Amino acid sequence: MFERARWSRRVGVVAVAAALLAVASCASAPAAPPNPIAVEQVPDYYPADYQQIIEGSKAEGGELVINSGTAKENWAPIFRDFQKKYPWVESILAKESGAEGYQQLLNEIATDSVQTDLMVVSSTQGWNEFAAHEGALAEYRSPEADHLPEFAELLPNVYAMSLDPMGMVYNTALISSDLTSLADLADYAAAHPGELDGKVTVREGSTPFGFTVAYAWTEWNPKNPDAKATFEKLLPLSRAETSSGIQIEKVLSGEYAAGFLISSALGYEQEERSGGLVKFVLPKDGTLLLGRGAGIIGKAPHPNTARLFLDFLLSEEGQRAVAEGGLTAYRDGIEGTQGLRTYQDLVKEVGDDSIVVVPFDMVPQAEVEQYIARFAELLPG
Structure with missing residues (x-):
């Protein structure tokens, strides 16, 4: 399951994109208000012996190591505020974790050589x-x-740092219609034969993330009985990529006209930066909300610091920093704050009928393999 599988209609889209990005980069989004941090203080509902975790962390060398697919821009305010709260943690290393990261960690655990917290x-x-x-x-x-919603605990010992929507992006210089759903994209392609052939991008279905979002949209989208049919109309137009960053970059350049099931962590940011060239849409026919799971590794070298960090991510202070970083916080108490994205505001924006909170359910391996094979079969050769 963890093996890696595998222009444009208008001339000058690249030049336009570059020019728009240059202009947009000179302007910045409204800054979120400061996040008040209680240094070395925890809520009164924490256990009386929690101070032992704090003192234990102080003895761990001021380091923390994370395996993650989260971008550094998303992490920045989280790390800033965590280090403000616990100033002795001077070094936080966030290593990029691909499909092979799981097995690497298992090997480290088996050989008592764990380097990740x-x-x-x-x-x-x-x-x-x-x-x-x-x-x-x-x-x-x-x-x-x-003090969190029931869905916060994704699995035993795994908590949601954020609950991020998966959306659709399209290049407005190539697609002039207003698209509000994946079905709209499929209908546009049908009304313009050949125009979008090979000009749509989807995440590679054989990677853990790619399988998760594709399967969830087609199989766990109960209020949209046409989900699978829509998906199977789009795949023959599509080429698979291994990251949302690559997908958005190629939509921006005009190599692709559109892409779907793309993380909002990058979608919102690139829409703002592009000056209107890229549009990011939360699909009316199914906006997946996918938990960004966080768990402490067995035999972690800095276990107490890891506990502090996990608790911080789930706290009001941490969720405020999560939202500032462009991810979707879900804890009550920070909605309506300028510049922040929250689950509560998302529900107001797209409505309950469009929301699909992805369950962390295990899919049998035979079904995984069958689904991936069908996914690959529908992609153009």
Whole structure:
């Protein structure tokens, strides 16, 4: 399951994109208000012995190592505020974790050579397979757990750092219609035969994240009975890419006219930067909300610092920083704050009928393989 599988209608789109980005980069989005941080202080509902975790962290050398697919721009305010709260943590290393990251961690655990404290990724299947290995995750119940929505705990010992919508992007210089759903994109393609052939991008279905979002949209989208049919109309027009960043970059350049099931963590930002050239849409026929799972690795070298970090991510302070970083916070209490994105505001924007909170359910391996084979079969050769 973890093996890696595998211009344009108008001349000058690249030049236009570059010019627009140059202009847009000179302007910045409205700054979110400061995040008040209580240095070395925790809420009164934390256990009385929590101070032992704080003192234990101080003895761990001021380091923290994370395996993650989260971009540095998303992490920046989180790391800033965590280090403000616990100033002795001077070094936080966020290593990029691809499909091979799970097996690497399992090998480290088996050989008592673990170098990673936490994993933060958005793959339901990947998390399930990893967590099934004895000792892969440290057992830890956050004192924040009882103050969060039920869906916050994705799996035992795995909590949602954010709940991020998967959307659709399109190049407005290539597609002049207003698209509000994946069905709109499929209808546009049908009304303009050949125009979008090979000009649509989707995530590679054999990677953990790609499988998760594709399967969830087609199989766990109960209010849209046409989901699978729409998906199967789009795949023959599509080429697969391995990251949302690559997808958006190629939509911006005009290599692709549109892409779907793309993370909002990059979608919102690139729409703002592009000066209107790229449009990011939350699909009316199914906006997936995918938990960005965070769990402490078994035998983590800095276990107390890892506990502090996980609890911070789930706290009001941490969720405020998560939202400032462009991810979607879900904890009550920060909605309506300028410049922040929250689950509550998302529901107001697209409505309950369009929301699909992706369950962290394990899909049988035979079904995974059958789905991936069908996905590959529908892509153009």
